[in-house]
Amino acid sequence: xxxxxxxxxLMSFTLGTLLFATTALADIANKSGYEQLKDSLxxxxxxxxxxxxxxTLDISFVVKDxxxxxMSQNQLEKYDRKNGASENxxxxxxxxxxxxxxxxxxxxxxMIGFSNGDNTYxxxxxxxxxxxxxxxxxxxxxxxxDVEKIADALVGSLKDYVMVNENPDGSRELSGSLSEVxxxxxxxxxxxxxxxxxxxxxxxxxxLNLSKDIYVKEVKGTASVNKDGVLENVLGTAVLxxxxxQGKAHEISIEILGKMTDINSTVVTKPDLTGKNxxxxxxxxxxxxxxFSNPQKFVxxxxxxxxxxxxGKLVKAGERIVDITSIDSQSVSGxxxxxxxxxxxxxxxxxxxxxxxxxxxQKSSRNARLTINTDSSKTYxxxxxxxxxxxxIYFNVNYLLSRRGYDSNYSPAFE
Amino acid sequence: xxxxxxxxxxxxxxxxxxxxxxxxxxxxxxxxxxGQLIIVGVRTxxxxxxxxxxxxxxxxxxxxxxxxxxxxxxxxAIDSFSGEFSHxxxxxxxxxxxxxxxVFSAKVTAISLFIxxxxxxxxVFSELAGFLFNANSxxxxxxxxxxxxxxxxxxxxxxxxxxxxLLANIFKSGISVFFLSIxxxxxxxxxxxxxxxxxxxxxxxxxxxxxLWLAHSFPGWKILRQLLIMAGYGIMLFTAxxxxxxxKEF
Numbered sequence: 001x002x003x004x005x006x007x008x009x010l011m012s013f014t015l016g017t018l019l020f021a022t023t024a025l026a027d028i029a030n031k032s033g034y035e036q037l038k039d040s041l042x043x044x045x046x047x048x049x050x051x052x053x054x055x056t057l058d059i060s061f062v063v064k065d066x067x068x069x070x071m072s073q074n075q076l077e078k079y080d081r082k083n084g085a086s087e088n089x090x091x092x093x094x095x096x097x098x099x100x101x102x103x104x105x106x107x108x109x110x111m112i113g114f115s116n117g118d119n120t121y122x123x124x125x126x127x128x129x130x131x132x133x134x135x136x137x138x139x140x141x142x143x144x145x146d147v148e149k150i151a152d153a154l155v156g157s158l159k160d161y162v163m164v165n166e167n168p169d170g171s172r173e174l175s176g177s178l179s180e181v182x183x184x185x186x187x188x189x190x191x192x193x194x195x196x197x198x199x200x201x202x203x204x205x206x207x208l209n210l211s212k213d214i215y216v217k218e219v220k221g222t223a224s225v226n227k228d229g230v231l232e233n234v235l236g237t238a239v240l241x242x243x244x245x246q247g248k249a250h251e252i253s254i255e256i257l258g259k260m261t262d263i264n265s266t267v268v269t270k271p272d273l274t275g276k277n278x279x280x281x282x283x284x285x286x287x288x289x290x291x292f293s294n295p296q297k298f299v300x301x302x303x304x305x306x307x308x309x310x311x312g313k314l315v316k317a318g319e320r321i322v323d324i325t326s327i328d329s330q331s332v333s334g335x336x337x338x339x340x341x342x343x344x345x346x347x348x349x350x351x352x353x354x355x356x357x358x359x360x361x362q363k364s365s366r367n368a369r370l371t372i373n374t375d376s377s378k379t380y381x382x383x384x385x386x387x388x389x390x391x392x393i394y395f396n397v398n399y400l401l402s403r404r405g406y407d408s409n410y411s412p413a414f415e
Numbered sequence: 416x417x418x419x420x421x422x423x424x425x426x427x428x429x430x431x432x433x434x435x436x437x438x439x440x441x442x443x444x445x446x447x448x449x450g451q452l453i454i455v456g457v458r459t460x461x462x463x464x465x466x467x468x469x470x471x472x473x474x475x476x477x478x479x480x481x482x483x484x485x486x487x488x489x490x491x492a493i494d495s496f497s498g499e500f501s502h503x504x505x506x507x508x509x510x511x512x513x514x515x516x517x518v519f520s521a522k523v524t525a526i527s528l529f530i531x532x533x534x535x536x537x538x539v540f541s542e543l544a545g546f547l548f549n550a551n552s553x554x555x556x557x558x559x560x561x562x563x564x565x566x567x568x569x570x571x572x573x574x575x576x577x578x579x580x581l582l583a584n585i586f587k588s589g590i591s592v593f594f595l596s597i598x599x600x601x602x603x604x605x606x607x608x609x610x611x612x613x614x615x616x617x618x619x620x621x622x623x624x625x626x627l628w629l630a631h632s633f634p635g636w637k638i639l640r641q642l643l644i645m646a647g648y649g650i651m652l653f654t655a656x657x658x659x660x661x662x663k664e665f
C-alpha cells in the first residue's frame with residue numbers, strides 16, 4: 001500500500017511535469033499572429049532600406065463622421081534607392097476644412113518643393129553631393145528596441161487576437177478585430193478621452209464636438225503579407241461612438257490604409273520646370289541653410305522709427321540706424337546709433353551708439369553672431385539675420401531687446 | 416466518499432465560521448461600488464462613457480482577479496494549512512478516521528469552493544450594477560460571454576491557490592508564506608511583462624486568460640495550450656503539496 005501511494009505520486013508528478021513542459025515548449029515555439037505581424041513589419045522596413053531598388057508607398061488616412069469625410073490625408077511616396085531619388089505627392093484636408101496639396105522631389109543635388117497654395121516651385125540646389133538615404137529603417141534606431149518592449153507590454157494579452165490565414169502560394173492574411181468588450185476598459189477610456197480632445201474644436205464651425213458617452217466601439221485591422229514575408233497592404237479601422245451636445249449620435253470612423261507597390265519597378269522623374277514659377281536657392285548641403293548670395297548688397301544704412309505715445313497719439317521720436325560698413329561671406333561689421341528728433345533728446349540713453357562686429361554661423365550662413373563694444377567699455381552679445389527676399393535685417397542685441405518698445409526689424413534707408 | 420464529504424463539510428464549516436471569507440466578499444462588493452462610482456465620475460467629468468452594461472462586469476473581473484481575489488485566496492489557503500499547523504488544530508483533524516489524502520483534498524476543495532462562491536457573487540452583483548447604472552449595451556451573447564469569463568477565471572485561481580498551499584506546507588509560519596506569495600505574485604507579473612514571449616509560463620499571466628474566451632475569432636489552440644499548461648501546473652503543485660502534507664509530523 002505504501003509503495004503504491006509513492007508510485008502514484010511519482011507518476012502524477014511526472015505526468016504534470018511532462019504536460020507542462022511539452023505545452024510550454026509548444027507555446028513558446030508557436031509564433032502568434034502578433035509576432036508574425038511584427039516580424040513582417042521589420043522585414044519590410046529592412047528590405048525597403050537595403051534591398052529593394054525602388055518602391056512606391058501609398059498611405060491614406062481618413063476620418064469619417066457618420067459616413068461623411070471630415071478629415072483626410074493622402075500621400076503617395078516613390079523611392080528610387082538606386083538613383084538616390086524620391087518624390088512624394090500629398091493632399092490633405094484638415095478638420096477645419098482647409099485643404100492643401102503639394103509635391104516634393106529630392107535627389108542627390110536637388111530638392112524641389114511645390115505647394116498648390118502659392119503655385120511656386122522652391123528649388124534648392126546643393127553644392128556638395130549629399131548622402132542620400134531614401135528610407136530609414138525605423139527598427140535600426142537606438143530606441144526601437146525599448147519601444148518594441150513597451151508596445152509588447154501594452155498590447156499584452158491582446159496579442160492573441162491576431163488571426164493568421166495562410167494561402168496556398170505562401171502569402172498570408174493577418175487579421176484582428178476587437179469589439180468594446182475586448183478592449184480593456186482603461187485603454188478604452190484613455191483613448192476615447194485623447195481622441196475627444198483631438199477632434200473637438202469648440203471655436204470652429206467644423207470639428208466633431210462629442211461631449212457625452214464617448215467610447216471606442218471597435219478596432220479592426222487586416223494586413224497581407226506576400227510570400228517573401230513583405231507587408232504589402234495594411235488596413236486599420238477604429239470606430240468611436242458618442243453623442244454631441246445636442247444629443248445627436250455620432251459614429252466616427254478612423255481608417256488608415258497603407259500599400260506598398262511596384263517593388264523594383266518604380267520610376268522617379270524629376271519635374272520639368274521650364275515655364276514654371278521657380279524660386280532658386282543654393283545651399284552647401286541639406287544640413288546647412290541656404291547660402292548667402294552676394295552679401296555686399298547689404299552694405300549701407302538700415303533704419304526703423306522710434307515710436308512713442310504722446311498726448312494720446314503715436315509720434316515719431318527718432319530713428320534707430322544700423323550702418324553696415326563692411327560685409328563678406330565670413331564676417332560683418334558696422335555701427336549702431338540712435339538719432340532723436342527735436343524735443344525728444346532727453347530720451348536718449350547712454351550706449352545709444354556703438355560699433356559691432358560679427359561672424360556668420362557655419363550652418364546658417366545668413367545668421368551672424370555679434371559682439372558689441374560700447375563706449376562704456378562693456379561687452380554685449382547679439383545676433384543679426386539677413387532676410388534676402390525682403391531685403392531687411394533683424395538686429396537683436398540683448399540689452400536693446402530688454403528695452404521696452406525696441407524694434408529689431410530694420411528696412412534699408414532709401415534717401 | 417461519505418468520509419470525504421464529512422471532511423469537506425467540516426472544512427467548509429471552518430471556513431464559514433472565519434471572518435476572512437466574509438471580509439473578502441464584502442471587499443469584493445465594495446470594489447463594485449467603488450468601480451461604479453469611478454465610472455460615473457469619469458462619465459460626467461470627461462464625457463467618456465467608460466463602460467457599458469456589458470463591459471462593467473469584465474472591468475470588475477479584470478481588477479478583482481489581479482488584486483482582491485488572489486490576496487484572499489492566499490489568506491484562506493494559509494489559514495486552512497499554516498493556521499491549523501501552528502494552533503495544533505491539525506492533530507484534532509487528523510485524529511478523525513480520515514486519510515491524509517482525504518483531508519488534503521477536502522481542504523483544497525473548500526478553498527476552491529470559496530473562490531467559486533466569490534466569483535459567482537461578483538458576477539451577480541456586477542451584472543446588477545451594470546444593468547442599473549450603465550447605458551444598455553447588453554445582449555444575450557454578451558451576457559453569456561461575461562458568465563463564461565467569470566467561470567473560466569476559476570481555473571487559474573485554483574492553480575494559484577495550489578501554489579500557495581504548497582508554500583504553506585514548506586514554510587511553517589503563515590506570515591512568511593503570505594509575504595512570499597505576494598512576492599512571487601509580483602515577480603511573476605513583472606517577468607510576464609518583460610519577457611512577454613515566455614509569459615505563458617507564469618501562473619499570473621493565466622489570470623487574464625478569460626480575455627482569450629472573449630475574442631471575436633476564437634483562438635482555440637491558444638486556449639488549449641494554456642489549459643494544458645495550467646493542468647500541468649495544477650497536477651504538479653497538488654502532488655508536491657500533498658507529498659509534503661503527507662510527510663509532515665504533528
